[in-house]
Amino acid sequence: MPIKIPDQLPATDVLLHENIFVMHESRASTQEIRPLKVLILNLMPKKIETETQFLRLLSNSPLQVDVELLRIDNRPSRNTPEEHLDTFYRQFEMVKDRYFDGLIITGAPLGLVAFEDVVYWQHLESIIQWARDHVTSTLYVCWAVQAGLNILYGLPKLTRKEKLSGVYTHSLQKDFHPLIRGFDDSFLAPHSRYADFPVEYIRENTSLDILATSEDAGMYLATSPDKRHVFVTGHPEYDAFTLHGEYIRDLGEGLEPTIPVNYYQNDNPDNQPIASWRSHGHLLFSNWLNYCVYQQTPYDLEHFSEDKFTKDD
Template sequence: MPINIPDRLPAAQVLTTENIFVMGHERASSQNIRPLKVLLLNLMPKKIETEIQIMRMLSNTPLQVDVDLLRIDNRPSKNTPEEHLNAFYRTFEEVEQQNYDGMIITGAPLGLVEWNDVVFWQRMKTIIDWANKHVTSTMYLCWAAHAALYTLYGIDRKIRQEKYSGVYPHQVLYRNHPLMRGFDDVFWVPHSRYAEINADEVEEKTNLQILAASPQTGVHLVASPDGRQLFITGHPEYDPETLHNEYVRDSAAGLNPAVPENYYRDNDPSKEPLVRWRSHGNLLFSNWLNYFVYQTTPYDLQQLKPVALAAKLS
């Protein structure tokens, strides 16, 4: 939340230069406050598990957040009861005339599938385009980040032969960026993906900023200059057991997966995971909600303007 101090207090200028949001008395006395509307497009197979992970992150704020759940289509789910989907999820047709303060699009286990072979690819592109017109700030996670970078900016992912699986150290590249507020210079993030994004291509083709990256897994956190698009290649929302469950599942299927890196204590799968990403995951979601949703969204969502894509001028 912003700090409310006198406009002319010397601390106001100092904190502003550090990208700490300072609200003057005049604005504080006149601002309108209402609940934030956030739309969650859940593409993961185990939707209830993912719902809990995301809701936990969104709840770590004093702001009131009203969440709508969205399904990509009406195909039956193998891992989520149909009665749950019918009771709690909305179709795109039910929300497409609405505006939202924020939107989160989750990852999906489609890292090795060609874009045009994804069953809901056309609908996915439609929703990405819709979000630019109807959402103040959209957070794309893992597969969704790759899909959005490709759809919006023509930046295609590179498919690796070996999967990134584990918890990896990342470096903050823009210390004073609002999304990095409170981050340590090095922080840990879970990854579970085959694809990666070329940093040079992002810098050459767009005005997007790479805010954090890993020496091992590459580009992690990318944002548009206005904060209306946030691309995250990892899974800061993961629970302690998520990577373990994936490892057990793939082992049982005879896929002979590598042991997730930097995950189990002493790298021993018989021991408990060492959780060292939870605090930064919560901080990232809190910063996003505060700086790029709450602080920037119009009080009247009908006044929302479309995103201006951050492509480089030729």
């Protein structure tokens, strides 16, 4: 089944070029099926690039997914045309009275910023709390994991001394969980963060099921027992050249970044990057849509009730 997106969204041309099955709203409106309604709260500066990356992964499913894009506030963007935001993005006030099957909260370049200094922190907290009563399953990515662990579990912000950047090997920690169905025992995934996620600390201070970890990167994938909160500390959505772009940007800003680990051929930034995580990324999002969203959500979202889920407080 295709992913359903607005007719004129820039990601359409990119996805069609990659032979990804997308369906325009005008065609999808004639089908008599119940699509999954997924909201993406895009916190990244380059919104078009980020939305394309997530839409690519959401499309790899037999389910029809009706995607809506959400912005955190109405501040002007330096990296995305205002016309694009006005056309394709919703304000939270426009959706807060509705229910959704899934919510994705992206990362944000706020690794060294204290929570209380994040300009939209209170608004983000309101959205995460709202989702507990209005969304079947929420997927938190990278910085959003830190935010979610703080808001839902009261965990403080933990920061690494040096930025974690590169493609790291991960190992499975739990057998037969549906979210990791089909995963190899070890797999690769990219990271780009200052946030620290120590495995034992999180295990001791939350009730999360920790599904995958890395010796270098710490916790990678975890979920609440009821699968309503899923945490991914890396960036399985990244394109082949995303880490390269960040590395070149940091070089240009005089930050003297380390070369992303296990990313370039022969670890030489003059060589082409190697995208070694695509299959894992597609499988992760397909499993999330199927087992955490589709298999859990009510057919009639207006009958959504937190009581149908096992609470994880």
